[in-house]
Amino acid sequence: MNAINTLGTQATLKPDTLVSNPSGTPVVASVEVAAAASKVWQVVGDFGGFTKFIPALASIDVIGNGVGSIRHKKFRENGLEVVEQLNSRNDKAFSMTWTTLYNNLGVGKLWASMTVGSDDGNRSTSIATWTIIAEPAEGNPASAEEFQAFLQDFADDAMSNVQKLFA
Numbered sequence: 001m002n003a004i005n006t007l008g009t010q011a012t013l014k015p016d017t018l019v020s021n022p023s024g025t026p027v028v029a030s031v032e033v034a035a036a037a038s039k040v041w042q043v044v045g046d047f048g049g050f051t052k053f054i055p056a057l058a059s060i061d062v063i064g065n066g067v068g069s070i071r072h073k074k075f076r077e078n079g080l081e082v083v084e085q086l087n088s089r090n091d092k093a094f095s096m097t098w099t100t101l102y103n104n105l106g107v108g109k110l111w112a113s114m115t116v117g118s119d120d121g122n123r124s125t126s127i128a129t130w131t132i133i134a135e136p137a138e139g140n141p142a143s144a145e146e147f148q149a150f151l152q153d154f155a156d157d158a159m160s161n162v163q164k165l166f167a
Helices: 037-044 144-165
Strands: 027-033 059-062 072-077 080-090 094-104 107-119 122-136
Touching: 027 144, 037 107, 037 122, 037 144, 122 144
Parallel strands: none
Antiparallel strands: 027 122, 059 072, 072 080, 080 094, 094 107, 107 122
16 A cells, blocks of 8 residues: 555646635725935845744744745634735845734735835835735635734734834
């Protein structure tokens, strides 16, 4: 018996994945920060450092380095957890994207990006932007409007905290 393939011949197996991009209206949280883009990127571009501006997080563990790495976020309340994969990262352009692989927050598919840019060439201020596209998980009782409001409030609070870090 082949312990690896217990379904029969390999011809019955085909490549598949449970990870796919969500559809929906993007949630965008953007703030002007009183610091150079490179300094702000050191905070919001740290894939394992979101505890610096999201106080609801108890811990983040990152497995691996760079694109393809996985982060496991644990929240302070109710045993809430999120597992995400870093999809892209460009430290010169101050941008990264990630996808949620697992969570128990009532969020189904989720894709997000974080970017930092200069404020019209002003080197002493920058604009940090978190964009989220997500779908509610099956069985989530929230209406579409409530779900979008939940995401917007969460992102707005986090980005407000980024702004305060540099005030």
